[in-house]
Structure formats: structure tokens, C-alpha cells
Amino acid sequence: MFQSRAWAHINIDQITGNTMGTTYTIQFRLQNNLATQQQIKVLVEQELERVNSALSVYRSDSEISILNLNDTGNPILVSERLRDVLQISKTISSQTYGAFDVTLGPVIEFWGFGVKARDLQNKDRGQLELARSKTGMDGFTLSSKAITKVIRGLEINPSAVAKGYGVDRVAKVLDGAGLLNYLVEIGGEVRTRGVGVRGRDWIVAVTRPEKFSLEIQQLINLKDMSMATSGSYVNYIESGDRQLSHIIDPTTGIPAENSLVSATVLHQQCAVADGFATAMMILSVEQSINIANAIGLPVMLIEQTNTGLKTHFSKSISPYLSIRGL
Known part of the structure; x- marks a missing residue:
């Protein structure tokens, strides 16, 4: 899943809060912007309330x-x-x-x-x-x-798409407030614009697909892009000796059972990345990579094999793979 490192930098502001049964974090550079940090937080939470009032199945x-x-x-x-x-x-x-x-x-x-x-x-x-x-x-x-x-x-x-859509709507609010450099994250789904600390591209980390793991699996270099990761290793139920994933296969009505444990997708729209990441947890690795290559979608899939984790990449993701240290 997504992991963020909060760097100390004089030009980086941060606001956090709760939404959609999870948390949000926004890092941004105010620079000469006329809005204050508190004003931006108010605008963000007003928009998140609108998204929740439209999409939340938990609100009658x-x-x-x-x-x-x-x-x-x-x-x-x-x-x-x-x-x-x-x-x-x-x-x-x-x-x-x-x-x-x-x-x-x-x-x-x-x-x-x-x-x-x-x-x-x-x-x-x-x-x-x-x-x-x-x-x-x-x-x-x-x-x-x-x-x-x-x-x-x-x-x-x-x-399966609401958090990503919430990220997109918050980004629209920040654009309207005149912010040119920001990172929006809701429950692990991310969208960036411009640059972050020290004027460098934003870097986010996909953690190793194990529950509660903070070990970094891959660094992703994001500039004016969104990223969403879906996995079967966090939200599941135990049934005998089986783990039933929260991701349901529409063709069977049964929780998805395959070797894939994590799917990370990049797209300009976080909602689109969010939806594709969920779908690829149901499809086979071959099907997902073929779809990604056909439409130019940057994708990273992590599969559990008999010999350990195996990572698969689509053709268009290579420019986003970072080897820079945090």
C-alpha cells in the first residue's frame, strides 16, 4: 500500500483529517498563494462532505x-x-x-x-x-x-472507486485555490501536481504486500499523476483455513482467489487508477498486463509464487520507477 514520508521543509505545509472511514493527508506549498492553510482545510473538508453525501453507502x-x-x-x-x-x-x-x-x-x-x-x-x-x-x-x-x-x-x-474520486475532487479544489504543488492522499490513493520538497518530483512508496508491513517494495516517481494500490492482504475474513478477500469476482460472486496480492496503477485521474487496481485483483496477471499494454496504462503487479513474491510491470511504467532514496 501507499507510504508517505513527511520531510521537514520550510515551504511544505500539511493538513490531515478523517474521511470515508479512513484518513486523508495533503502536503502542499503555499508560496505566494492568497489562501491560508486553514482556509484550504475548510475548502477541502467541504468538498469531501459533498463527495460523501453523494457516494457513501454508510449514510442513509x-x-x-x-x-x-x-x-x-x-x-x-x-x-x-x-x-x-x-x-x-x-x-x-x-x-x-x-x-x-x-x-x-x-x-x-x-x-x-x-x-x-x-x-x-x-x-x-x-x-x-x-x-x-x-x-x-x-x-x-x-x-x-x-x-x-x-x-x-x-x-x-x-x-472501489470512491476514495480515488475523492482525491480527484480535492485536487480540483486545490487547483481552484491556485496551488501549483501538492500531494493529496486518501486511504492510500494519491494524486500529485508540480513538485515537492527541494523542488523535486514527488516520490511515494508502495509497501511490501503483507499486513502491517512498512517495508518498501518499490518507490514511484509521481509528477502530475495519480496512483492507486489494491491488495488482498489487508481487508479479508477467515473461513476455516481460507482467507476470503473483500474483492469480489463479479463472474462468480465469490471473493477473488488468485496468486495476485497487490496491484498498483497510475493514471492522471485517481478514480480511474482506483478502479483499474481493483479490477486487476480479479483478472489474471497475463490479462491485466495485456490490458495495461494495450491502453498504455502504467501498472505494477505483485504475485505470490511458490518461491516468493514476483513483480510484473507493464511497458509504460518504467519512467515512474524510482531508485532514489527517501
């Missing part, structure tokens, strides 16, 4: 929660933020053979990774198949202003 009054209660057949007006996320999700789904699916709400709840308390002892295959019958990216249509649900009981859960 959020736009997505209200949408999920609506029936099929009726166009429902959506905000710019929710429409952005749904359009990004449809695009990523089409580019990943359907591996990315934000309609898995009922299945996520079945496995206990959603809002309701986990209760696998009272679940069976029939209940899983019923939940699966209410999913599918073709279960809704999207226009410029509205969504229409086609499948009855469809529930959208945008958690």
Missing part, C-alpha cells in the same frame, strides 16, 4: 443510498459527482472484461463487507445466487443527467 441520507431504494424503470436525476463515478465505472468495466462492477452491493452485503453485520453462518448458496441476480453493469442506463435502473433490487456500491 446519501444520494447513493436513496438511489438504491428507488425502483426500476424511472429515470432518477443524479448529481455531477455520482454521474462521474458511474460513467468512470462503466468505462473501466468495458475495458476489463467486466471485472470491475459497482453493482455488487447485494453480494458485498452477503459476504459481510458492506453496511450490515456479517452473518455467514446463516447464509447459503441459494441466498448468494439471489443476491447475484440483482447485479450487473447492464442493470442500469446512464444519460447526461439521470440513471435508470433496469434490474429490480439493483444496489450500487461505489466503494
Whole structure:
């Protein structure tokens, strides 16, 4: 996952806080900017509140929660933020053979990774198949202003892209405030602009894919780019001698089981990087690398093999791999 090193530098300011069930950190250089650090924090938290009010499945009054209660057949007006996320999700789904699916709400709840308390002892295959019958990216249509649900009981859960989208919206706020140099991080998803300490490009670290590990696996050089990492080693449940990942395979409705333990993706938009990182935890290494090379997506995949961890890179990531020390 993402690891940040806070360097002491007179021109670097930092604000932190809580959002989306995790934390955020923003490092920036005010320089001659007219806004103060406190004013920027207020603007950031106002925007994060707007994102949460649109996308949070944990808030009963959020736009997505209200949408999920609506029936099929009726166009429902959506905000710019929710429409952005749904359009990004449809695009990523089409580019990943359907591996990315934000309609898995009922299945996520079945496995206990959603809002309701986990209760696998009272679940069976029939209940899983019923939940699966209410999913599918073709279960809704999207226009410029509205969504229409086609499948009855469809529930959208945008958690796999929400943090990345939150990063993008915060970056937009910072751009509007006139900041030219910053790093935004929410729960490990990152977006940068300009330069950091000592006028050098921002460097972020992908940690070794082991729970609670702080060991650096790879340094990534980021300039005007975003990065998202998804992994199967942090959020999971124990079932007998198996670890069930929170990442669900849309084709089976079952937690993904493959040799991949971490997927890191770079893109200008953090939401896009976030979505692809999730999808690649479901696809095979070969499929993911082929997709990445076909669309020029910088990707690093870490696979668990019988002889240890093996790292795979797409062709376009090489300019971002840093050997500079922290």
C-alpha cells in the first residue's frame, strides 16, 4: 500500500483529517498563494462532505443510498459527482472484461463487507445466487443527467472507486485555490501536481504486500499523476483455513482467489487508477498486463509464487520507477 514520508521543509505545509472511514493527508506549498492553510482545510473538508453525501453507502441520507431504494424503470436525476463515478465505472468495466462492477452491493452485503453485520453462518448458496441476480453493469442506463435502473433490487456500491474520486475532487479544489504543488492522499490513493520538497518530483512508496508491513517494495516517481494500490492482504475474513478477500469476482460472486496480492496503477485521474487496481485483483496477471499494454496504462503487479513474491510491470511504467532514496 501507499507510504508517505513527511520531510521537514520550510515551504511544505500539511493538513490531515478523517474521511470515508479512513484518513486523508495533503502536503502542499503555499508560496505566494492568497489562501491560508486553514482556509484550504475548510475548502477541502467541504468538498469531501459533498463527495460523501453523494457516494457513501454508510449514510442513509446519501444520494447513493436513496438511489438504491428507488425502483426500476424511472429515470432518477443524479448529481455531477455520482454521474462521474458511474460513467468512470462503466468505462473501466468495458475495458476489463467486466471485472470491475459497482453493482455488487447485494453480494458485498452477503459476504459481510458492506453496511450490515456479517452473518455467514446463516447464509447459503441459494441466498448468494439471489443476491447475484440483482447485479450487473447492464442493470442500469446512464444519460447526461439521470440513471435508470433496469434490474429490480439493483444496489450500487461505489466503494472501489470512491476514495480515488475523492482525491480527484480535492485536487480540483486545490487547483481552484491556485496551488501549483501538492500531494493529496486518501486511504492510500494519491494524486500529485508540480513538485515537492527541494523542488523535486514527488516520490511515494508502495509497501511490501503483507499486513502491517512498512517495508518498501518499490518507490514511484509521481509528477502530475495519480496512483492507486489494491491488495488482498489487508481487508479479508477467515473461513476455516481460507482467507476470503473483500474483492469480489463479479463472474462468480465469490471473493477473488488468485496468486495476485497487490496491484498498483497510475493514471492522471485517481478514480480511474482506483478502479483499474481493483479490477486487476480479479483478472489474471497475463490479462491485466495485456490490458495495461494495450491502453498504455502504467501498472505494477505483485504475485505470490511458490518461491516468493514476483513483480510484473507493464511497458509504460518504467519512467515512474524510482531508485532514489527517501
